[in-house]
Amino acid sequence: MSLLRNTLIVLILLTIAWAGFLSITFILAYTLFPAIEYTDGSLTLGLLRVAVGIIVITLWIYGWYTLTKIWLRKMLSE
Amino acid sequence: MITLFMVFISTLILVLLLTQLLIKAGGRLNLTGVDIHKPNKPSIPKTGGSALVIGVVTGLIIYLLVEGFSTELVALIYSSLIAALIGLVEDIRGEINPKVKPLLLVIAGIPILALSVYTPRPVLPFIGATRLTKIYPFLILVSYPVVCNAVNSIDVLNGSISFTSIAFFTAILVVSAIHGLEYPLIVSAIMLAALAGFAIYNKYPSRVFAGNSGSLFIGSVMVSTAIIGRVEVVAIVALLPHIMNEMHVIFSMRGLRSAKQYNSRPITIENGLISANPDEKAPITLVRILSAKIKTREDSLVKSMFVLSLYSMMLAILTNILFMR
Numbered sequence: 590m591s592l593l594r595n596t597l598i599v600l601i602l603l604t605i606a607w608a609g610f611l612s613i614t615f616i617l618a619y620t621l622f623p624a625i626e627y628t629d630g631s632l633t634l635g636l637l638r639v640a641v642g643i644i645v646i647t648l649w650i651y652g653w654y655t656l657t658k659i660w661l662r663k664m665l666s667e
Numbered sequence: 668m669i670t671l672f673m674v675f676i677s678t679l680i681l682v683l684l685l686t687q688l689l690i691k692a693g694g695r696l697n698l699t700g701v702d703i704h705k706p707n708k709p710s711i712p713k714t715g716g717s718a719l720v721i722g723v724v725t726g727l728i729i730y731l732l733v734e735g736f737s738t739e740l741v742a743l744i745y746s747s748l749i750a751a752l753i754g755l756v757e758d759i760r761g762e763i764n765p766k767v768k769p770l771l772l773v774i775a776g777i778p779i780l781a782l783s784v785y786t787p788r789p790v791l792p793f794i795g796a797t798r799l800t801k802i803y804p805f806l807i808l809v810s811y812p813v814v815c816n817a818v819n820s821i822d823v824l825n826g827s828i829s830f831t832s833i834a835f836f837t838a839i840l841v842v843s844a845i846h847g848l849e850y851p852l853i854v855s856a857i858m859l860a861a862l863a864g865f866a867i868y869n870k871y872p873s874r875v876f877a878g879n880s881g882s883l884f885i886g887s888v889m890v891s892t893a894i895i896g897r898v899e900v901v902a903i904v905a906l907l908p909h910i911m912n913e914m915h916v917i918f919s920m921r922g923l924r925s926a927k928q929y930n931s932r933p934i935t936i937e938n939g940l941i942s943a944n945p946d947e948k949a950p951i952t953l954v955r956i957l958s959a960k961i962k963t964r965e966d967s968l969v970k971s972m973f974v975l976s977l978y979s980m981m982l983a984i985l986t987n988i989l990f991m992r
Contacts, residue, residue: 595957596971607982618793639802654918664959665945
């Protein structure tokens, strides 16, 4: 066990978070956004877009946190 | 470009001189913080933030005087001064209630809104410019406390704030140079000059700390630069280690709480060597993750944090080049 290994693991976690962020925007770019981005004047669709954005970001961060927590607990209990 | 080069050099020299002066002033005024990771626990002046504030603001004012008035840069100066002032109050009077502090930091976003120097169409990867006309002003206000606290939370080891911020502003500088973005280029160049000068005194073993005035100032400049320059996504990716640290702390502590009020500390220190606290209830921080199952020196941990920030810097530049329309 060394600092180098721990640093590499955090680099992997950062890469997963980055890839997750890109994957989410990619999926939204080709699914939800074309459907609602160019619909003018609808408050419901505007709110829907904001709600989806908030939910997705929260899930992204919570997923990242859960992954880190599982790894850290496994590491510390070894 | 010549003006920017001259401002870069003057900011660097000014911060170098001011930091030396403020180290002495901090000692005399008893504005010090305990360096808890050292075996002898020395008191270190926490007045370095003022050198950063004065250096950067002077650099920006010189640029404005030479190149002409800019509402964008004036708004950035006001918002960063508000954040620095909140930090200065904390440095002098002690920690502000962790639930009140985010509300105070919201004020730092008001100059950006009042002077209308934002475009409510952030550019996202794959999607391009989106319409966020109604929600964007709200997001601006929220982003100040989030980023300022994130920078504040990363300032736990000697030099960690300097080197992680250098990586962030390098990402902004590169992207601005590629796309010819004037304001983020100016601000990031001036910030890099100031941080380079400050890092000499802040690196391990620290002779000065940034204090809350410094960390909140840096966080505020980061947010304002991202908003004014429309480089929000580059900023988010470059800040991944900061976001990771802050969000993990908030989730593991179940809300906004002062770490000092928490029973279990994230790390343990023995003879100057840092190790992760094995207690499951201890807050999850970047330093705790990096020191899991090992005993390591403080400067080695700072090097690891710098590597993580450099990696995020590279990801931010790649995201901008490959995935932004």
